[in-house]
Amino acid sequence: MIERADQLVLNYVSRAADAAHGVLKPDQRLDFARRLRARIEVERRGSQNARDVAKVLARFGDPVALVEREARRLAEAAAAAKDEQAASPGTSKDERAASPRTAASQGSTLRFPAITDDGAAPPGVRAYRRIAQERLSGSQGLSMPFAGLRRAAMSSANPMATGGRDARTIVKEHPRDVAAIVILVMAALLVPFELPPLAIFPIPLAVWAVGTAIVMFGESWELRDKLIGVGAPLLGYSLGGALIGGLRVEGGAGLQAFVTQFFDVSGTMFMIGTGVGVVWLSYRLLDVN
Structure with a gap:
């Protein structure tokens, strides 16, 4: 540390x-x-x-x-x-x-x-100046919620335009956190492949667990950000799979048909959830300052 x-x-x-x-x-x-x-x-x-x-x-x-x-x-x-x-x-x-x-x-x-x-401004002036800056940054955040991602794409641009926060700087300063994000992406990309399980665990789940452990032990994110990043794939798999699988089951088809539909769509929903979590972690990592 x-x-x-x-x-x-x-x-x-x-x-x-x-x-x-x-x-x-x-x-x-x-x-x-x-x-x-x-x-x-x-x-x-x-x-x-x-x-x-x-x-x-x-x-x-x-x-x-x-x-x-x-x-x-x-x-x-x-x-x-x-x-x-x-x-x-x-x-x-x-x-x-x-x-x-x-x-x-x-x-x-x-x-x-x-x-x-x-500066030699009185405490009251400094306080109101700070409030104004926070409101200004907040309004800019509402108009451009993913401005940090835009700066990352400008890795070869003028450092004054990117605020010193570009993709190369992020990778250099936060290699472990970037590796965790890459591992989570790999877990999602492995879902379509029918790989033999590792002991009793599917390989995508094992890879996701490794990335989750690195994220949870990282210092670049707040606890809320970590829970969103690693929880989105689980919500996509469970709730998303149940919702979409239930909508695809015809009335009176029975539990077996629901389970079949659930497993048909849960992998895709896991990938979507992982994408959402990775985007959020990346955005917060770029906005670490």
Whole structure:
């Protein structure tokens, strides 16, 4: 668990350092990455929970935007230092080096730029701002409920457009959870094949049980999401099979006819339920932040 939370931080800082390559000078790039890591650790407050760390990183925003803001800050500091030097031609070199503006232009600052939820606004203003952001995100979620899946399809797009959440990033940061989803899909795809049972259990059921165990022990989903993801195939098999099988039985056909129809359609309903569960787990995994 600890390694995974630390890996999220390392991946984020690495993306920021990669984005700074060619934009900042080497010493500025190292200083930027060092200060970014230190600020993340401060905001993290020693948490080893991967979901909490992901929320902290989400507050910092897109690493590319941080690099662009750092480049603008350094450029403005350099211009200010140049103007100050032009206005005070008699200032010695040592005095200019001791100036905070000159130090900033050389690539070092006393503090990292404020992140999204910083600022000197009063508590009431920050509270109403947070409520407005939640309502805005909620309205966007209603209009585009599967926006996370859209971002996953844009794995080669601009990171600023995808919010840093694309298919490649998800696979890299959540390999076990992605493997669980793949196993559930395999369980559904094996249903049409008449494979010999494993002991007394059908092979699709055994594969589904493996995927279910991985999902239930994962940390990327809430308990509700896990129950939906692994429960949808069971509901499809039992309730869906009973409902569709009952509708296909003619009146007075008897219990044997119902059982026959149930087993004829339950496999298909299991596949449909698995598809629903996999879509939900994938959506929630993309929306983990």
